[in-house]
Amino acid sequence: MAKVIVMTSGKGGVGKTTSSAAFATGLALRGFKTVVVDFDVGLRNLDLIMGCERRVVFDFINVINGEAKLNQALIKDKRVENLFILPTSQTRDKDALSRDGVEKVLDELKKEFDYIICDSPAGIEKGALMALYFADHAIVVTNPEVSSVRDSDRILGVLASKSRRAEKNQEPVQEHLLLTRYDPERVERGDMLKVEDVLEILAIPLLGVVPESPAVLRASNVGMPVILDEKSNAGQAYLDAVARFLGETVEHRFMKPEKKGLLDRLLRRTA
Amino acid sequence: MSIFNFFRTQKKTVAEEAKERLQIVLAHERGAGSSPDYLPMLQKELLDVIKKYVRIDEDKVEVKLERGGDFSTLEVNIELPPPAVAAQRRRQAAAGGGVRPA
Numbered sequence: 001m002a003k004v005i006v007m008t009s010g011k012g013g014v015g016k017t018t019s020s021a022a023f024a025t026g027l028a029l030r031g032f033k034t035v036v037v038d039f040d041v042g043l044r045n046l047d048l049i050m051g052c053e054r055r056v057v058f059d060f061i062n063v064i065n066g067e068a069k070l071n072q073a074l075i076k077d078k079r080v081e082n083l084f085i086l087p088t089s090q091t092r093d094k095d096a097l098s099r100d101g102v103e104k105v106l107d108e109l110k111k112e113f114d115y116i117i118c119d120s121p122a123g124i125e126k127g128a129l130m131a132l133y134f135a136d137h138a139i140v141v142t143n144p145e146v147s148s149v150r151d152s153d154r155i156l157g158v159l160a161s162k163s164r165r166a167e168k169n170q171e172p173v174q175e176h177l178l179l180t181r182y183d184p185e186r187v188e189r190g191d192m193l194k195v196e197d198v199l200e201i202l203a204i205p206l207l208g209v210v211p212e213s214p215a216v217l218r219a220s221n222v223g224m225p226v227i228l229d230e231k232s233n234a235g236q237a238y239l240d241a242v243a244r245f246l247g248e249t250v251e252h253r254f255m256k257p258e259k260k261g262l263l264d265r266l267l268r269r270t271a
Numbered sequence: 272m273s274i275f276n277f278f279r280t281q282k283k284t285v286a287e288e289a290k291e292r293l294q295i296v297l298a299h300e301r302g303a304g305s306s307p308d309y310l311p312m313l314q315k316e317l318l319d320v321i322k323k324y325v326r327i328d329e330d331k332v333e334v335k336l337e338r339g340g341d342f343s344t345l346e347v348n349i350e351l352p353p354p355a356v357a358a359q360r361r362r363q364a365a366a367g368g369g370v371r372p373a
């Protein structure tokens with residue numbers, strides 16, 4: 001049975017698109033047929049992060065409006081087998097997302113795919129609501145920072161009241177915390193919230209901690225999901241998170257500052 | 272310049288690659304008329320014309336676009352139905368009969 005996963009946060013710029021691209025790629029690498037859908041209508045960016053921006057012909061909204069077939073709008077990833085991208089429109093706005101339209105497209109995707117990842121826009125308005133409404137799982141992307149944690153708490157409230165599962169009194173949406181842009185050195189210095197603090201406040205299971213990493217910017221520059229940079233700590237953190245999502249027990253890493261010897265520092269500079 | 276940068280000058284840096292990618296997509300997104308929004312219309316009209324002559328399955332239409340700096344290519348692949356004779360022969364074969372010479 002296909003699973004719908006929403007990558008959501010409330011707050012903008014915390015790493016939803018980065019995480020959607022990484023997670024979708026990670027699931028496809030594990031052999032699951034996966035599609036990642038951009039719900040950020042009008043501010044298309046997933047295509048850039050996935051590196052398929054030059055190949056967008058039709059989009060999610062064209063499919064909703066019946067202007068194109070789903071298989072014409074799906075873009076097959078050139079690097080990873082089983083991975084597809086459904087880009088969104090750059091010219092329309094969130095009102096183009098009707099609940100019936102979204103449901104129709106998701107139902108069609110469910111017939112083909114094992115996992116459907118919905119990259120939510122920021123906020124708690126229409127676009128974000130549409131992205132989470134049909135979810136089975138919600139990955140709440142949070143930065144260790146007060147406003148992000150507060151907004152995550154708000155989005156957890158929305159999941160518990162406005163998702164389809166909530167409205168229909170079904171099993172609740174399964175929630176997972178993905179703490180991103182974590183800087184263990186600043187945590188050590190007491191400048192940044194600790195994982196434990198965030199967990200205590202939000203009280204949902206921890207899927208992973210993704211460290212602040214220059215590899216993320218590097219990967220986005222070349223249009224490659226960071227999880228494919230297996231040498232980077234961010235890439236490894238995403239690989240771990242995908243494994244945990246699939247039920248494997250993987251110890252959390254990247255939560256302590258790395259010990260830096262001189263040689264280590266020199267080597268790292270070139271990596 | 273460090274020795275590492277020296278070797279790197281042979282290849283595009285990631286920042287240069289990012290700039291190039293952006294210039295290409297933005298060039299396509301900015302100018303009026305260059306927006307790909309005409310594609311659904313174009314596809315529909317193209318299919319209407321083709322349908323005047325052959326019966327086609329709309330699920331077997333593939334449209335590919337590759338945006339480039341200097342030019343873009345639009346590729347439309349339409350699977351045409353098999354010619355009537357071949358279809359008839361296949362039906363007969365399926366029914367167990369061969370095609371008798373005239």
Ligand SMILES: Nc1ncnc2c1ncn2[C@@H]1O[C@H](COP(=O)(O)OP(=O)(O)OP(=O)(O)O)[C@@H](O)[C@H]1O
Pocket residue numbers: 009011012013014015016017018019040120121122180181182210211212213214216217220234
């Ligand atoms: N682990 C990380 N280390 C360093 N930078 C990161 C990390 N994760 C994300 N970023 C950076 O943070 C910025 C925002 O990331 P992203 O676009 O994924 O966020 P978003 O939540 O999708 O934003 P929006 O709400 O606008 O859709 C980007 O510049 C990205 O490169």
Ligand SMILES: [Mg+2]
Pocket residue numbers: 016017018040045119120121
């Ligand atoms: Mg985003």
